[in-house]
Amino acid sequence: FAMTRFTCPVFPGHQVEAVICGIQSICSWGNDVHSFGRPSKWKNADRLVASVNIMWQMCKLIWLEMTLLEYVVWIGGLCVALACFQRGQKLLHSRSPKPPTKRDFSAFLWWHAVWHCVLPFAAGAWMWVRGRRLGCGCVDAVVC
Numbered sequence: 001f002a003m004t005r006f007t008c009p010v011f012p013g014h015q016v017e018a019v020i021c022g023i024q025s026i027c028s029w030g031n032d033v034h035s036f037g038r039p040s041k042w043k044n045a046d047r048l049v050a051s052v053n054i055m056w057q058m059c060k061l062i063w064l065e066m067t068l069l070e071y072v073v074w075i076g077g078l079c080v081a082l083a084c085f086q087r088g089q090k091l092l093h094s095r096s097p098k099p100p101t102k103r104d105f106s107a108f109l110w111w112h113a114v115w116h117c118v119l120p121f122a123a124g125a126w127m128w129v130r131g132r133r134l135g136c137g138c139v140d141a142v143v144c
Helices: 014-034 041-063 068-093 102-134
Strands: none
Touching: 014 041, 014 102, 041 068, 068 102
16 A cells, blocks of 8 residues: 555545654664664654644544445544554563563564554555545555
């Protein structure tokens, strides 16, 4: 879906969302890869931009007219992603104040990676469903 380009805007504000997601990607990399496990300003930046992104997504649920299928894809994808995030956090903090076991930490990394994959996949699936409804053809795409 990242390689998909539509012939018309799938929703108003798509350029704003592209900027937010670009900044989010950089901050997530800084927090989850570059400075993982160490105190860093990346953690606060990642949380701040993620909060802005979540507010933006919630606003879309309010101001965009969607079909039932679009709502199901959007909300379903968000629920699956949040469940993955929550599962990872639970594994990471399950033995608090003791550090997580190696097994729990490995499971956390898996669930956190799935969280980062499910969100873009769900967003891409939503854009595909919406684009088809609006008659926006897609070009230069892996799947249309």
